[in-house]
Amino acid sequence: MKRAFPILAILTAGLLSYALYQALVVAPTDRLQGDVYRIIYYHVPSAWTMFTFFAINFVASIVYLIRRNLKADAVAVAAAEVGVVFNTVVLVTGPLWARPVWGIWWTWDIRLTSTLVLWLIYVSYLLLRRFSAGAQMPLLAAALAVFGALDMPLVYFSIWFFRTQHPQPVVGGGGSIDPKMLQVWMLNWLAFECFGLLVFWSRYRLEVVRREVEETQALESLLEVGNSR
């Protein structure tokens, strides 16, 4: 397992560079939007990567609730943090893209808005973890993660209906995709997932080690000399 990490790191570096090259240089220029559209190679793959990691967090939280396995909690926090980072990327690239192309920073676009809500929920999750102490923190956090996951379909529906009642411009509209663009898209997604996995893995190991240190310190105080029965 230890050797896989550097291998993954090298692979990721390679993929990211290659994907960047493909996105900025090789992919054809969009007829309508010009070169600005290339931000889509960051915006969309980030969103998909974000979903992957939030899904991992959800599963890990459920596992924790059932088994109280602290490794599951470590997975949960690592996945949440990586997810929030990619989430932030989506939220920043969205308006950056919308402004030059459609002239507005923000519309209550269903995807962008649900991404915003997701960001809010997960930031509150991370804040809860930071503000609560002790052995019950993983439990509370897992409960919140479940609530967040239950909320998302409702978020989606509510915004969807809001949009049908109040039609607004759609950012990043549909239309057919040039197969070459799709290829670059997928490549970037793969690169982002690998990068995310790399960071997740590091964070996971960091969390596991942190817990071990805590355990060891507590054990040390347990074994402290000076007590007799």
Add this chain to the structure above:
Amino acid sequence: MTQAIAPPMTEAPPTRITRATLAKDLRLEWRSKDAINSMLFFALLVVVIFSFSFDPTAEESRRIAGGLVWVAFLFAAVVALNQTWARELRNQVLDAYRVSPAPANSLFLAKVLGNFIFVAVLEALMTPLFIVFYNLRAIGPAYQLLVVAGLGTWALVVNGTFFAAISLRTRSREIMLPLLLFPISIPALLAMVEATTSILTGEFSAKFWIVLLVAYDVVFTMASLFLFELVLHAE
């Protein structure tokens, strides 16, 4: 001399415990009155401040009143929710409950119902003020406003009570509650605001929003009941 007579103990039905807890909370609230008074005044202040900040014509007011009213209700609700468990923390009374065989969910439901009543009272005070300040009149079916108010208040209060319990175990308890509550409540808030606006303006049917609120209430009431026991006994 203590008589060695065993007390007549029966398996306490959960609803009876919920009722007893709710009655006890209402009695306590009535006795102390300081919490109610300050909250009523706070609610009033919120309405007045909003009226200063947003001073629309009658036509515009119908469009924005839905949002204003519910944001005002939300702030009032947070103030009420923050003191949900305050009395149980004083003198560590919560320990007495935890040590007893009474089920956690009975306590939860009693707290949610108590908060619901409390927030409903606040809303009942604030609504006529809003009507007066904004010259509100419902063009659509006004009775639906009651349905929306009921469902919306339940949505805020059920999650609010749950998150208030989670916040008990955190630092900065008072800020933690809205921090956790607001993001999760977004779909419900959207529904409440949109439903209220559609009823006031009469332009759309509020039906979808009401259905969404019902779904939200069901999902989160069940989730809270499912997880509350764990949260209560976490230590």
Add this chain to the structure above:
Amino acid sequence: MPSNTAEASLANPIISVTNLVKQFGRFAALRGVTADFGVGRLYAILGDNGAGKTTLLRSLAGLSAPTRGTVSILGTTNLRDVCSALGYMAHPSLLYDELSGMENLRYFARLYGINNDERCRQVIRSVNLDPLLERPVGQYSQGMRQRMSLARALLNDPKILLLDEPFSNVDLRSAREMTGLLARLRDQRKTIFVVTHQASLLEGFADEYVWMEAGKIASRTREFSVGAGK
């Protein structure tokens, strides 16, 4: 090792603690407590601040889940199952300040499925308080409040009583009355644990003195002598 240690093994312990460890982050409040406790005994739990007395009591009450190890009460480690056989009292009163004694007890009685007032009155009288007193508990003296808190703990006629600092800030007369009551309850085959700093109050009443130090039981003695735990 002190000379008069209590019997090492009990035939049928009502409470059995095995290697109980309780950690709060890096701080271990209990570092491996192993002990058996028998029926119908009054145990005084003594020790300095931070020795783990309160944590031990809360673990027995089921309020504090063990980090490691087990607590077995009446044959089960699932303490929720036996909670109706427990009575718990702590230094905070565990009562509502704005309600009267009867109102408080009536409510807590409901939690145990006790629906009649007579039991509440009976238990209030047993701690030498007046059931008809309408004064809210918040206005009681400390001695009265602790006695009412004890009454609450006795509502369900528990087999096991867990009392944490019941005599703290209590006037001598109330304290003596409480100790007398506890001794009588012990004679009725109840098992009683009293955590206290004022061990002298229990002299002559307690069956065993359990000395705790730094999260462990340092010694258990039949007779009380200052410094026995050191």
